Structure formats: structure tokens, C-alpha cells
Amino acid sequence: MRLIGFIIVCLTGAFLLYGTTELPDWGDPQSPASVHLSNHYIERAMEETQVPNLVTAVLADYRGFDTMFETAVIFCAGLACFLLLRDFRKEKERFYRHVPTGVILHFKDSKKKLPIGKEFQHMDKQWVPYDIIIQSVCRILIPFIQIYALYVVGHGDFSPGGGFQGGVIFGSSLILIAIAYDLKTLVTRIKEKVLGIFAAVGVLIYVGIGFICMLLGGNFLDYSKLAKIIPVDPGHIRALGMLGVEIGVGIAVMAVMAIIYINIVSEGKHDEGL
Amino acid sequence: MDILVIILILFGLFLFFGGAVGILRMPDFYSRLHPAGKLDTLGIMTIVMGLAIYNLHHFSLGALLLSIKMFLIVFFVFLSSPTATHSIVDAGMRAGLRHWQKKKGKES
Numbered sequence: 001m002r003l004i005g006f007i008i009v010c011l012t013g014a015f016l017l018y019g020t021t022e023l024p025d026w027g028d029p030q031s032p033a034s035v036h037l038s039n040h041y042i043e044r045a046m047e048e049t050q051v052p053n054l055v056t057a058v059l060a061d062y063r064g065f066d067t068m069f070e071t072a073v074i075f076c077a078g079l080a081c082f083l084l085l086r087d088f089r090k091e092k093e094r095f096y097r098h099v100p101t102g103v104i105l106h107f108k109d110s111k112k113k114l115p116i117g118k119e120f121q122h123m124d125k126q127w128v129p130y131d132i133i134i135q136s137v138c139r140i141l142i143p144f145i146q147i148y149a150l151y152v153v154g155h156g157d158f159s160p161g162g163g164f165q166g167g168v169i170f171g172s173s174l175i176l177i178a179i180a181y182d183l184k185t186l187v188t189r190i191k192e193k194v195l196g197i198f199a200a201v202g203v204l205i206y207v208g209i210g211f212i213c214m215l216l217g218g219n220f221l222d223y224s225k226l227a228k229i230i231p232v233d234p235g236h237i238r239a240l241g242m243l244g245v246e247i248g249v250g251i252a253v254m255a256v257m258a259i260i261y262i263n264i265v266s267e268g269k270h271d272e273g274l
Numbered sequence: 275m276d277i278l279v280i281i282l283i284l285f286g287l288f289l290f291f292g293g294a295v296g297i298l299r300m301p302d303f304y305s306r307l308h309p310a311g312k313l314d315t316l317g318i319m320t321i322v323m324g325l326a327i328y329n330l331h332h333f334s335l336g337a338l339l340l341s342i343k344m345f346l347i348v349f350f351v352f353l354s355s356p357t358a359t360h361s362i363v364d365a366g367m368r369a370g371l372r373h374w375q376k377k378k379g380k381e382s
Contacts, residue, residue: 134357
């Protein structure tokens, strides 16, 4: 069985390599991309889309269909991480730490619980003493990181940035919570279900905007048709449609980053980890 | 104003140079983090401050906003860089890395 798989992989690779011989060389000035496509984008993008940032215009408007499936790929990565790693078996033993004395309590009965607060703390195998410096600095920094992430998402159509970058920055702020405090803090603040719903909703916003454009009589992801339902300057409507799409991408990427981090670091148990 | 900007940027470059030499020359993990944490922080702060002041040459609201953003960068670097160094040192201590000691003669 393994041998067959190996042969199939080798054959596919060989065919792909064979296919690349037909492609134009790197930087070939005679290739179709350099002769027609780039010139068209550079010369006409401003008047066709009214978006000042050329990269966003190409990415979210001319090639919006491609970007939609990139978002779907990221969603699939989160889903695969969840399906492969998630472990729903309950742990039987619990450890608590009495904060004033530092005594560690070991519970063998999984039903008994202690209230977590000033007196008792969760504890696990990878427990490290809480560091007040890192915690307080992260408390100050995390809101600013999140505001900056929203700024990057919101300014995607005017300046460098966009949904993917903003989503990653927002996800990294969530990861910073897990590093500065512990994984339980993150998991209790943002539930696993919420993250999963966010990841799906992000992709849904993207696809939904495409479908609304279709319902209004245009092509899939033809943002100019949105002007029928949103009363704004028709020149600006494409930028607005892209902003909606970028928000969807940002939500999906943020949720998937957090899902991947939580699942990998706790080996799917969601209770202890880095 | 120009003189102040030049002094600040040259001072920042000098600190960066010292930091680079320190990272290359220091004997072990902890002492290398010492120049990396302190000198780079102060170097970045003085250079960005110099640039922010230079930016105010043509005084307008936009330039002022840009300079305020630069000072915000200085503020965040001032917060986060020493914290990162602190946590790296902390991790090294927890992992049990011994600090460097001067060798006594030929034994050991």
C-alpha cells in the first residue's frame, strides 16, 4: 500500500515538473502576464475599481474568486487541526494550588471541583509561576495590538494591509494571552465553539457578499451591483465591498490562528499547555 | 533643531554599534542578552525620537500626527523590549542554564 502511494506521489510530481517546462521563464518580458495583464492592471485599475491601493484591487477584485478559496483553505487548515488533534476524553486527575501557601492539592475524583479565584489556582504539568512583569505588560499591550489589527483590516483598501495580515495580528494577540497567563484563561475567555463559529462566519461573509452581488443581477463578487442596496457614492462602492470581504477574511484568519495554536500546544486536550 | 536631531541619531547609532559588539564579544547567553536588551531599546528610542523631531520641520497637523505615532512606537518599544528580554532570561533560568564563570587557570 505504501509503495503504491509512493509511486503515485512520484508520478504526480514528475507530471507537474513536466508541466512547468511549458511555462514562461522567470521575468520573461514576452510572457502573457508581462505583455497584457500587468499593464492593464497598472493603467486601468484606478478608473475601473476606484481603489487607491493597486495590490488590494488585484487581490480582492480582479482575483476575488481566488482569494475566496484562499480563505476556504485557511478554514480547512483549522478544521483539519481540530479533527486530527482534538481529544474529548476527560482527564481524571486534577491539580490545584493553594495560592497563599503554595501547597499543591491532587484530586483523583474528576467530579470534585474547587472554586478558582484568589485562593486556588489551576495547575498542570507544565505550570510555571506567574510572572507579574510579563502579565502586566501584556495587559497594557494587548488592547493596542487588537486596535492595530482592526486598523490594518479597515485600511486594507487604502494602504498596505488587509484581512489576512490583520487577522494574523489579532490572532497573535489571543496567543499572547495564552502565553502571558495560561491556556485555560484563553479557553475560558473565548470558547472553542465561538472560535469555530467565527471561522465559519468569516468564510460565510465572503461568500455571502458574492451571492448578494449575484442576487442583485451581477456576476459573482461584482461589487458594483451593491450600490443598489447601499446608498453611497457609486464610485466608492467597490472599495466598500472589498472592505466587507476583508472583514470576513480577518475574522476567519483570527479564529483559525487561535484554533491551531490551542490544539497544537495542548495536544488537543484544551486544558494544559504552554 | 537640526543639531539635536543629528546628536540623537548619532547617539542611537553608537548604541546600536555597542549592542552589536556586545552580542558578538560577550561570553554566554545571559551576558549577551544584556547588550541586546538594553542598548537596542535605547538605540531604537533615540533614533525614532530624532526622526520624529526631524519630521516636524514643516509644521502641520499631519506631520504632528505622524510624530505622535512615532512617539507611540517609542513608548511600545520601551515597554515590550525589556519585557521580552526579561522573559527570555527567565526561561533560561528555569531551563537550568548555568551562568558563565571565569576559568581559574588550567584546571576544570
